[in-house]
Amino acid sequence: MSFRINEIFILNYRIFLVYINYTVCRLLFIYFNNDLLQINDFWHLIKLLYYGIRFDSMSIVYFNSIFIFLSIIPLKINTSKIYQDLLIWIYFIFNGIGMLLNFIDFEYYRFNLNRLMSSFLEAIESEPNKTELIFHYISEYYHLLIIFFLFLFVWIFFYKVVKHIDQNTFTNKNYYISSLFIFLITTALCILGARGGDFKKSTRPITIIDAMDNVNNPQHADIILNTPFTILKTLFKKPFKLINNFNQEEILNELNSIKQYDRALNDNSPNFIIFILESMGREYWGSMNKKNNIEDFIGYTPFLDSLAEHSLVFSNAFATSRKSIHGMPSILAGIPSFEISYTSTPYSKQKIESIVSVANSMDYDTSFFHGASNGSMGFLGFSNTLGFDNYYGRNEFNNDKEYDGYWGIWDEPFLQYTKKTLDKKEQPFLATVFTITSHEPYVIPKKYDKKFNQGLIPMHKCVRYTDFSLRRFFEKSKKSNWFKNTIFIFTADHSNQSYYSYYQKTINRFANPIMIYMPNSEFKGEINSLASHMDIYPTIVDLIGYKEPFRSWGKSLIKSNNESAIVINYLGGGSYFIMNDSLISVHNGNKAIGFYNIDDKNFNNNLIHERNKSMNALERKGSMFLQDYFNRIISGKMNYIKNEKK
Template sequence: MKRILYRTFSYLFFWTILFQVARVIFLVYHSTKTASLSLGETFKVAAYGFRMDISFAAYLSALPFLFFLLEVAFRKTIWLKVIRVYTFILIPLLLLLTTMDLELYAAWGFRLDATPLQYLNTPAEMMASAGSAPVALLTLQYLFFVALAIWVFRKLSRTWQASPHHRQHLVAELGLSVFLVAFLILPIRGGWQQIPLNQSDVYFSQNMFANHAGVNVPWNVMQSLLRKSYNTKNPYEYLEADKARALVQDLYHPKSDSIPSLLKVKKPNVLFIILESYTAKLIGPLGGPPDVTPNLNALAKEGILFSNIYASGDRSEKGMVALLSGYPVQTTTSIIKTPKKTERLPQLAKDLKKAGYYTSYYYGGELAFANIKSFLVNGGYDRLVDKSDFPAESYNSKWGAHDHILLDRVQKDLKEMPSPFLMTVFTLSSHEPYEVPMPTKFKGTDEETQFKNAFHYTDWALGQFFKEAKKQPWWQNTLVVLVADHGHLFPGRDANDAPSKFRIPLMMVGGALAVQDKVISTIGSQTDLVPTLLQQMGLPTAHYAWSKNLLDAKATPFAFYVFNDGFGMITPDGALTFDNVSKKPIQRDSSVTDRQVDQGKAYMQTSFEDFLRK
C-alpha cells in the first residue's frame, strides 16, 4: 500500500514542483518587475499560484494514475514504461510553453494562453512580438531545464516498485488505486469550494505583475483553448464594416449641451447595490404585484425610478461588466473570462478612485465565481469582502451569506467608511435554490413561488437596511443606486429572448438626491448607468464609448442585449429579437423598421469586433 501511495503522490508532486520552479524562473527573468514586489507579495505569488500548479499537475496525472491502476490489476510493468514515455513527451512540450512565455510576457503584458494560435497563418507577426528576444540564451536555458527535468524524473521513476505477483492484497490495492484516480478531482477543481478554480483565484494584489506571476502557463493555455478565446474571426459580420460603424455611431450622436442636475452635492458618497435576478416583473411601480417588494415600492417614491431599463445579458458576470464598465455583453462568451481584456476596460471604481474616493466591494458569495474577482482587481477596488469574511452558519446551502447578513455587515462598515466612498454591494439570496431564512409570504412549493419568496426576502432585508441607514450621518451625503444584474424568466417563464425577461429596475435614492418621486421612461441599458452618474459629478465620460446619458434629452433611446447567440434591440418603434445562428428575427414587432434591424446587426457586429480587439 505504501508503494502505491508513494509512486502516485511522487508523480503528482513532481509536476507541482516543476511548475513552482518555472514560476521562480519567471520571477528571476523579470527581475525588474519582481523588484517592485514586497517579500510578502513574493511569497503570496507562490502560495496563490500553488493551487493552479497542483490543479494542472492533477490534470497531467490522470492518465498515469489510471496506468498505475492497470499495473496493480494485471501485474504488468509495461504500464510503468508507458508512464515514463508519456512523461518524457510532456516535459519538453510544457517547458517549451513556459520558456516562450518568458519573453512573450515582456512583449504582450499577459501570460501565455492560446493567443499564438491567432498567428499560425501569419508567423511573422508572432516573431515580431519577440523580435528582440535572447533566442540563444533562451534555447540553452530550455535545453538545460528539459535535461534536468528528465534526469530528475528518471531518478524518481527508478524508485517505483512493481506490484508483487502474489495477490493476497489485490482487492485492497485495487480499491486504493481507484480511490486515488477519483481523488484527482479535488486538486483539479482547486478544492472543495463550489466554484472550480479559475484565474481569479490567483489574483490578490493591486500590482498586476504579482497577479500574472501566479498564473500557471500550461493551465492558462488549456483553459484558453477550452474557451476558444484565440478565435479572432468575428462570426457576426452582417454588414460592410463602414456601414456598420456608421449605424452604431448614429446611436451615439452628439449630446445635449446641458444635463439636468439631480444632486445636492457634486461629490456624494455612492452606494451601488446590485440585486441578483431582480426582474421588473415583480416590482410594483413597474407593473408587478404590489405585495412582493413593498420596501422598493416605497423607495421609488423617495427618489428617481427609471422605468424602461434593460439588462445587457442574462448572467451575473455579464451584467457586472455592463453596469460597472459600461461595456456591451458578448453572446456565447464573456469578456470577464479573460482578465487581459478586462484590464483595458474603464470602470466606475477606477474613475472615482482618481477623484479621491475610497472604493470597496461586498458580496456574500465567492468572488472567484465566473472570474469576477479578476475584473474587480483590475478595477482597483481598495477592499474586497466576500464569503470568507462571513461565518459559515450564515450561509445558505449553495452560494454564501444570506442578504440580511451581508447588509448588516455593510451597515456596520459604513459607519467607519472614509468619505467620499464608493461601496458596491451584490446580493445573492434571490438566486436559485431560492432559500430564505424567514417564514415565507407566498404559499406554494413550485419553483416560481420559491423565487417570489426569495425576491420578497431580499426586499425585506433592504427595508431593514434602509430603515437604519436613514438614521446614519453618512446618509445625507450619499447617493444610493439600486439596479439588477439581470432579469429572470419568472414569473411567466419567459422565452430566452423575450424583452420582458431582460427588463430590470433601476432607481436612485438617498440624502444626496435633490429630486423625489420622479419617473424617467427613457429606454436605456445597463451600459448607460456609469456615464449618467459620472456626468452628474462633473467627471469625464468620453472613455465610455458604448454608453449614453439616461438624462440626455437628445440621446437616442434604445437598449441592446444579448442571449445565447442572439440579440435584442428595443426602441420606441418596438422590440426586435434576432437569432445569430439562423440569421433571422425571432420576434419583430410590426412597427420595427428595417433600419432598426440593421442597427441591431451593426451593434452586434461592431461590439464583438471591439471585444476581439481588446
C-alpha cells in the same frame, strides 16, 4: 450471410434508437419548458421535430463515430459476444453522456434561457464548494435522475432485442468486398450527417444559427437544437471574431459612443451605492408593474416599492446580461455579454473604462461587496481589473454561522456588515453591493420561514427576504453621516423564475429594474422610456460630475437630450435582439432576420416582408454595434481614444 446483411441491419437499428432518444429528449425538453417555449399546435411541433433531425444527425455522428467504425471494420470477432459486449459499453457511455447533457437542459434552460454552450460551467468553475453544489443539484432534481436511468434501462432493453448471428466468414471474398462498400457508404453518410445534410462546397457545415432558418420565434430554435450539438459547436470556438463591414468613423457617428457631460456639483461630492440585486427582475416589483395591467398581480418588494415613491423609477428597462457572471461588466462598465460572459474570455484582463475608473480618478474610495466566497463567479479577479480599492466577501465577513450552505452569507447579516464597513469610510465613496440570497436553491434563514409568504413560486419568498434585508439596511443607514449625501442605484443582474404570462414573453424575460434614490432630492417620478444596463455607467458618470470625455454604448438616463436608447442581448440559437423605442429586430450576427413591433414582445408577427427605412436603420445600428463590440474587445480599444477615426 457473407455480405454482412445482418450486421448492417443491426447497426442501422441501433443508430435508429439514438434518433428516437434525441426525439424523446426534445419532447421532454418542451414538456418541462413549454411555459417558456409556448408550443400549442400539434403540426407546428411535428415540423420542429423534423427540422431537428439535421442537428441530431451531427451530434449522433460525433458521439457514435467510434461505435460505427468498430461496427463496420471487417474482423473475425465482429459478431462474437466479447466484441459485442465491448460495443455496448462504447455505445452507451457516449450516448449516455449525450442524453445526460440533454437532460441537464430540461431544468437549466429555465435559468439560462438558452441551450447549454461549452462555457456552461463558467458559473461554478470558480466556486470553492463545487462538490456541495453538484450534490445539491442532484438532490434538488432527483426526479430527472430517476427518469434518466429509467430511460436508459428501456434503451438498453431495446438495444438487446435484436441480436447478432455469430458468423465466421472473415475469409470469404464477398465478405471483404461488401465490407469495403459498407465502409465507403457509411463514411459518406457520416460526413453527410456531420455537415447537416449536403455535400455542396458552397455550403458550410451547419452551425447554431442555422436553427433559425425555419422558425418565426427565435426561442423555437432551441427546440430544433440539441444540447450535445450546441456544446460541440462552441467547444474550442473563438468567442469573438473581427468584423469589417463599416469604417470606424461611421460607427462613431451612428452609435454616438463618445460622451462628455458638464453637470455642475456643489463642493460636497455625493457617495454612490449600486445595488445589484441577484435575480430580482421587474416581475417581482410592484412599483415596476403599475401600468402593465397584469391580472391578479402580486408584488413581493414592499420596501423597494415604498422607496420607489421617492425615487426615479425606470419601469421599461432591460438587462444586457443573462447570468450573474454577466452582470458585473454589464452594469459597471456597460459591456454586455452574449454567448459567453465577457469576464470568461481571454480579453477580460485588458484595461477598461468603467464607473470604478472614473470614481478612482476623482479620489473616491471604491469598494465591492459580495457575500459569496472570495473568487466566486470570478468577481474578485474582475474587481481587480476594474480597479476597486477594496473587496469584501465571505472571507472578510468571517462568520460562517451566517453561511447559507450553498453560495455565501445571507443577505440580511451581510448588508448589516456592509453598512458598518461604510461607516468607517472616508467620503466620498462608491460601493457596489451584489446580493446573493434571491437565487436557486430558493432558501431563506429558517427563522423567517413563517414570516414571509411562500408566494406563487419558490423565488417569491427569497425576493421578500432580500427586500426585508434592504429595509433593515436602510433603517440602520439613515442614522449614518453619509446617508443623506448618497445616491442609491438599484438594478438586478437578470430575472429568474416567472409566474405571470406577461413576463414569459420572449423579450420580457429580460425585463429589469432600474431605480435611482437620493434622500430629499429631485430624483422622483416614473419614466417609461427604454433603458438598459448599459445606461447605468454613463448615468453615474453624469451624476458624479465627471467632465472628461469617455466611451460608452449607453446614455445618461437623467440628461434631457434626444439621444436614442438601444437594448441588445443574446437570444440563443446564434441570434441577438436589438430594440429601440418602436421596433425589435432579430439579428443573426450578419443581418436582420426578423422585425417586430415594439409591443410584439413574443415575436408573433414578423414584419420583415414590410421593410421600411426605420427597419433598415435598426438593422444597420445593430450590425454596427456588434462590429464595434467585437472589434474593440479583440483589439483592446475599450477606452476612450482621443481623435479616434478608424
